[in-house]
Amino acid sequence: MSDSLKEFQRKIEIRQFAINNSWKADTTASGDSVYRDGCGLEDRFALLDENIVEADSSKFTNGYFPIYSNKKHIGGFVVFCKRAVRKIMKIFMGWYIFPILEHANHFRGKIVNAVALERELIVQQQQKINTLLDQVQKITNSQKESEKSERKAREHAKKLEEQMVVLMGEVNTLRAEYERDNLEMSDDFYHDFEEAFRGSREDIKTRLQVYVPIIRKHLSDWGKGTFIDVGSGRGEWLDVLKENGASDYIGVDLNQTQNKICEERGHRTICMDCIQYLRERPEKSVDLVTGFQIIEHLPLPIFVQLVEECKRVLKPGGMLLFETQNPSNLSVGADTFYIDPSHIRPLDPRLIEFLVKWCGFEQTQIIDANTTANCMNFNEDMLGQENKQLVHHINDISWKLFGPQDYAIFAVKGSKE
Structure with a gap:
C-alpha cells in the first residue's frame, strides 16, 4: 500500500475518531456514529460535564511533538538523528506510539467540544435573558396600555355623564313641550x-x-x-x-x-x-x-x-x-x-x-x-x-x-x- 493511500486512510480514521468523540454524535447498536441535533439545555450541560471529565483524565500524555534542535552547527545532524529514531520507533513501537496520539487527539476533541458547548450554553442563556427582557417589556407596555385604557374609560364615563345631563335637559324640554302642546286651548x-x-x-x-x-x-x-x-x-x-x-x-x-x-x-x-x-x-x-x-x-x-x-x-x-x-x-x-x-x-x-x-x-x-x-x-x-x-x-x-x-x-x- 502506497504512503499516500496510507495517509488518506489514517485521516479517515482520525476523522471517524473525532466524530465518535463529538458531543453531537450518538452511537447506534451496530456501532455506527449518528449526528445528534436538537439537544436540550439539560443534555448540553451533561455533555459539557462529560467532556470536561474526559479531557481532564487524558490531559497527561506524551504525544508527538515537533522535532527541533538548539545546536547551531550540528542542529541538522541532531534533527536527522531524531527523525531516524522516530522512524525506527514508529516501525517497531507503533503499537505504543499510536495509542498515545489517539489519546492526545481524544483530549483535544473533548476540550474543543467543551468550549463549543460552553459557548452555546452562554448563547442560549443570553437568548433566554433576552426573552425574559422581552416579556418584561411586554408586561410594561401592557401596563401602560392598561393605564391608557383606564384613562380613556374615565374620559368616556365623563362624556357619558355630560351626555346624560344633556339628555335629561332634553327630557325636561320635551316634557314642558308636551305639557304646553296638551293644554286644552282651541x-x-x-x-x-x-x-x-x-x-x-x-x-x-x-x-x-x-x-x-x-x-x-x-x-x-x-x-x-x-x-x-x-x-x-x-x-x-x-x-x-x-x-x-x-x-x-x-x-x-x-x-x-x-x-x-x-x-x-x-x-x-x-x-x-x-x-x-x-x-x-x-x-x-x-x-x-x-x-x-x-x-x-x-x-x-x-x-x-x-x-x-x-x-x-x-x-x-x-x-x-x-x-x-x-x-x-x-x-x-x-x-x-x-x-x-x-x-x-x-x-x-x-x-x-x-x-x-x-x-x-x-x-x-x-x-x-x-x-x-x-x-x-x-x-x-x-x-x-x-x-x-x-x-x-x-x-x-x-x-x-x-x-x-x-x-x-x-x-x-x-x-x-
Missing part, C-alpha cells in the same frame, strides 16, 4: 284670549312701528324683499309689511282661526310649524324673518333650532327680529307674563342676545319697546345736586316699573356667509 279660545289681553290691532301696529326704521337701514325698498313672519297671529306685522310696500311675504302660524282672519285681510298665510316651514325653504332665499311674542312659547333648545334655521334661509346681510316680553320690567316679570298659560319662561335679553351670537349672527342689537306713559326720568336740576343719588334711585325704580314692557333681538347675517 284655536278659537286662544284668539279670544289675545283679543282680551293682547290689545287692539291699531295699538299693536303702533307699537310695531319702532322696528321699521332699523329695518329700512338695511333694506330700503321693501317691494324687492322676501319676508317671513313666524307666529303671525292676528297679522298686525303683516299689515305693517304691506303698508310699507312689501309684496313677497307670508305668515306662518298653527292657529287656523287667526290664519283665516289674516287671509280675509288679504295676507298669505300657511298653517304649519315654523321650524318645519323654514327647513323646506332653500338656503339664502329670505331677506327678513320676524316673530312677535312667540319665542317665550318655545323651550330654549327649540329656540336655538329656530335661530339656526333662520340663519340658513337668510341671504347674506339678511335680518332676524324676534320680539318678546321684557322680564327686566318688574310688572311684566312678576305679573303680566304669567297671564298667558302657554308661556314657558321669561327670557332675559342678555341670554337671547348671547344665543343669537352663538348661532353665528355677527351684528346683534337689543331694541327696547312699549314703554308706558308712567315712566318718568328726573334730572339732577329738579331736586338739586345734593340729591344726586336719590335721583338715580328714583329713575332706576321708575325704569324697572314703567320702562319697556317688550324688547326685540335684532341681528344681521354676515355678508360673506
